[in-house]
Amino acid sequence: MTDTKTAPAAPARLAVRRTVTARRKKSAIGKQAWVYGLLVLAGAATILPFVWMLLGSFKTQGELLRRPVTWWPQDPTLDNYVRWFSELHIDTFFMNSIIVAVVTVLGNLLFCSMVGYALAKMDFAGKKILFLLVMVTLMVPGVVTFVPLFVMVSKLGLVNTYPALILPFLVSPLGVFLMRQFMMGIPDSLIEAARIDGAGELRTFTRIVMPLCGPPLATLGILTFLGSWNNFLWPLVAAQSEDKYTLPVALSLFSTGESATDYGLLLAGSVLVIAPIVALFIALQRFFIQGVAATGIK
Amino acid sequence: MATTTATGQTGRTPSAGLPRTPGHRSPAARRRRKTLVAWMFALPFVLIFGLFMLMPLVSSFVMSFTDFTSKDVRNPFAVGFVGLDQFAELFGNQQFLRSMLNTGYFVVVGIPLTMAAGLALAVALNNGITRFRSAFRVGFYTPVVTSIVAIAVVWRFILQPDGLLNLVLGWVGIAGPDWLNSTEWSMPAMILMAVWRNMGTLMIIFLAGLQNVSTEVLEAAQVDGANAWQRFVQVTLPILRPTLLLGAVLLSVGFLQFFEEPFVMTKGGPLDSTLSVSYFTFNQFGFGKYGLASAASYVLFIAIALLSLIQFRTLRSKD
Numbered sequence: 308m309t310d311t312k313t314a315p316a317a318p319a320r321l322a323v324r325r326t327v328t329a330r331r332k333k334s335a336i337g338k339q340a341w342v343y344g345l346l347v348l349a350g351a352a353t354i355l356p357f358v359w360m361l362l363g364s365f366k367t368q369g370e371l372l373r374r375p376v377t378w379w380p381q382d383p384t385l386d387n388y389v390r391w392f393s394e395l396h397i398d399t400f401f402m403n404s405i406i407v408a409v410v411t412v413l414g415n416l417l418f419c420s421m422v423g424y425a426l427a428k429m430d431f432a433g434k435k436i437l438f439l440l441v442m443v444t445l446m447v448p449g450v451v452t453f454v455p456l457f458v459m460v461s462k463l464g465l466v467n468t469y470p471a472l473i474l475p476f477l478v479s480p481l482g483v484f485l486m487r488q489f490m491m492g493i494p495d496s497l498i499e500a501a502r503i504d505g506a507g508e509l510r511t512f513t514r515i516v517m518p519l520c521g522p523p524l525a526t527l528g529i530l531t532f533l534g535s536w537n538n539f540l541w542p543l544v545a546a547q548s549e550d551k552y553t554l555p556v557a558l559s560l561f562s563t564g565e566s567a568t569d570y571g572l573l574l575a576g577s578v579l580v581i582a583p584i585v586a587l588f589i590a591l592q593r594f595f596i597q598g599v600a601a602t603g604i605k
Numbered sequence: 606m607a608t609t610t611a612t613g614q615t616g617r618t619p620s621a622g623l624p625r626t627p628g629h630r631s632p633a634a635r636r637r638r639k640t641l642v643a644w645m646f647a648l649p650f651v652l653i654f655g656l657f658m659l660m661p662l663v664s665s666f667v668m669s670f671t672d673f674t675s676k677d678v679r680n681p682f683a684v685g686f687v688g689l690d691q692f693a694e695l696f697g698n699q700q701f702l703r704s705m706l707n708t709g710y711f712v713v714v715g716i717p718l719t720m721a722a723g724l725a726l727a728v729a730l731n732n733g734i735t736r737f738r739s740a741f742r743v744g745f746y747t748p749v750v751t752s753i754v755a756i757a758v759v760w761r762f763i764l765q766p767d768g769l770l771n772l773v774l775g776w777v778g779i780a781g782p783d784w785l786n787s788t789e790w791s792m793p794a795m796i797l798m799a800v801w802r803n804m805g806t807l808m809i810i811f812l813a814g815l816q817n818v819s820t821e822v823l824e825a826a827q828v829d830g831a832n833a834w835q836r837f838v839q840v841t842l843p844i845l846r847p848t849l850l851l852g853a854v855l856l857s858v859g860f861l862q863f864f865e866e867p868f869v870m871t872k873g874g875p876l877d878s879t880l881s882v883s884y885f886t887f888n889q890f891g892f893g894k895y896g897l898a899s900a901a902s903y904v905l906f907i908a909i910a911l912l913s914l915i916q917f918r919t920l921r922s923k924d
Contacts, residue, residue: 342729349726350744353801357747359769360759374767414653422650431643432636437651444658448862448909450883451902454895455664456657461678475657478650508642537752539865540887555754559869562758570762577755588750592743595750596809 357581364388364575371570387575397579399550400557407472407542407553408535414477415531416524422478423486424512428498438487441480449540457544471545472553476535482527489523490516525594533595536584554580669900675893684896691900701901703877704885707792708905711881712860712912715796720852722800723807728837730808731815742812746805753802757869760798761785764870785871788878795866795879803859807852814848815841854913861909882908 363371364387365380391397425431426438456475457466465471493516501511542553552560558576566572588595644651669691671684695701726745730738748756763769764784771781784794818841826836842849864883867873873880873888882905889898 339732339734342732342734345725346729346734346741349722350741353744353748353805355769356756356759356763356801359763363762371762376767376769376772418649418653421646425643425646429639429643429646431640433640434643437647440654440659444654444662446858446909446913447658447662448858448883448902448906450862450864450886451665451906452658452661454886454890454898454902455661455668457890458664458678458681458895459656459661462681474653477657478653480654480658483650508646512646533750537754539752539754540883544890555752558752558758559754559865562754562761562869563872573758574762577758580755581751584750584752585747588747589743592739592746596742596746 360574360577360581364571364578366571366574368569368571371574384571387571388579390572391575391579395557395561396549397554397557397576400552400554401579403469403472403546403551404536404553404555406469408532410469410473411476411535412528412531414473415479415482416528418478419482419527420486420517420520420524421512422483423490424516426483426487427490428493428495428516429508441483444480445484453541453544456541460545466545467547467551469551472542472551475541476531476538479531482531485523485527486520489520493519522597525591526597529591529594532587533584665899665902668896669903671896673896673899675895677895687896691896692904694897695900695904700877700880701882701885704880704882705904707878707880708861708863708882708908710792711796711799711863712857714793715799715860716853716856718796719800719803719856720807720849722804723852724811724849726804726808727811727815728841731812742808745808748802749805751802753865754869756798756802757866760794761870764794786875788876791871791875791879795863795870798866799860799863803856807856810852810855811845811848814845817848818844850916853916857912857916858909861905861912 362378362380365383367382367384370377370381426434460466460471497515498511501515506514537555539555542556543559546552546556558580561576562573670686670688672687673684677684730741766783774781782790784790822840823836826840831839862883863881864887867879867881867884871879873884882901886898886901889901
């Protein structure tokens with residue numbers, strides 16, 4: 308990041324630099340065309356499946372079976388979408404996905420900030436062990452914990468309930484790490500000042516620290532929402548009747564079950580699962596991309 | 606658990622006799638109070654994390670040495686310890702060995718391809734492109750935010766023998782196979798989809814890394830007569846090393862767990878050719894063999910930890 312512009316910019320060096328830039332400009336136009344060509348090709352390959360999905364969701368079953376495949380719907384119909392709402396209760400799945408995602412996000416924002424604050428700005432016995440546990444579990448895959456988790460949830464009588472879908476994701480080591488890293492950067496003097504003014508830890512946390520934490524909270528909120536919305540393995544295990552299915556679970560079970568060849572229905576279902584998150588992404592793209600950079604470039 | 610640790614470690618000589626008025630606390634008492642306050646802040650996290658993360662993590666490990674089945678859920682402490690029997694059964698199970706092979710294939714071929722694609726996109730976008738730069742970025746990143754299940758449903762149609770992919774391949778004179786019904790091509794099809802879905806993540810990470818490559822160094826190399834390719838290999842790539850490492854680790858953790866794609870697209874078939882370790886674990890869970898499922902998941906966990914370690918070692922060592 309620190310491109311240190313070295314001071315001894317001798318005139319001779321500047322001259323060399325100028326010729327280099329000139330040579331660069333000449334070849335730049337040819338190179339740019341080449342680069343744009345590559346990008347457009349890759350871009351088309353990236354977007355085409357989505358376009359095909361969207362167009363296909365308005366086609367009839369007959370047209371989807373017809374060969375060669377068509378691009379534009381010959382006989383556009385909303386039937387596939389209507390059936391999701393009238394026969395398959397997508398509104399229930401949608402609400403389930405929203406409830407689970409919103410509660411999960413709120414839990415992560417609150418609880419991860421609280422530990423993050425303790426880890427970043429307080430000195431206490433057991434701090435090192437706590438932080439070590441967070442770091443060690445940062446990469447534990449869900450497939451390792453889901454079997455005992457299911458046994459436990461069964462013992463607690465929580466199978467097929469919202470708490471079962473939400474509780475295992477209500478906090479995350481990654482969230483703690485993100486919040487801690489950001490809060491480490493808040494000057495101690497600010498917190499000392501609040502303490503001298505007589506503010507307790509709770510007050511310092513809610514009035515001084517949290518208002519400064521907008522950026523990491525946005526990142527954490529978006530990452531958590533995304534993870535929850537697309538989460539699959541655990542909801543597949545924990546939700547056992549249609550009234551608790553989340554969108555991906557419902558779509559996967561319809562797509563591998565009785566509706567496996569109902570192409571129009573499945574394409575419309577995919578659009579309904581993908582559309583909200585893509586809309587959110589386009590509206591908040593800056594934060595999404597910051598989020599990747601934040602978790603990546605630690 | 607929280608408070609015991611706290612008091613246990615601060616159990617220094619309590620300054621007895623001093624009046625406990627605020628402002629006149631002894632250092633030890635003040636420290637104890639600080640610890641208590643800190644653990645109060647940590648309490649919700651510690652409870653949920655302990656119950657739903659640490660406990661299952663440890664239980665899974667313990668269960669892999671037992672004959673735990675779905676029948677034992679009512680009385681989990683009555684199960685018998687069987688030592689390494691589950692692991693022995695696992696490594697004698699053709700299906701499990703096949704699933705390890707498949708997962709290895711997916712990782713070994715998929716990760717370099719995804720990294721190459723992500724790097725190519727990042728370098729292209731970093732090359733003085735000004736027009737549509739953010740549009741391209743958003744476009745390439747879109748597959749990343751979408752649900753794998755929904756994507757897999759769509760790709761199942763795209764990969765049909767007379768589907769969209771083979772139509773496009775036909776334009777350039779290639780007769781595409783029946784991707785998902787061929788033991789040979791089902792895995793390449795999954796890898797293709799994985800590259801398509803994940804290259805956006807790496808593109809963003811690599812774009813950030815490319816900001817560390819100063820134009821001055823590149824210009825100096827150019828003055829020394831290095832061509833574009835030499836500059837890329839000998840200047841850009843070495844500077845990018847930590848970023849490449851990070852991308853590889855992040856990606857391999859995800860790739861090693863692949864599950865949704867075969868679950869939706871092939872059910873692990875044809876002839877187990879797309880059965881992954883995660884999918885195997887899920888199936889054993891479905892059969893009620895919880896001990897075996899736990900053992901399989903721990904094998905995967907160890908593979909993930911090892912691979913991350915190896916990648917850190919190899920990519921760091923040359924510094």
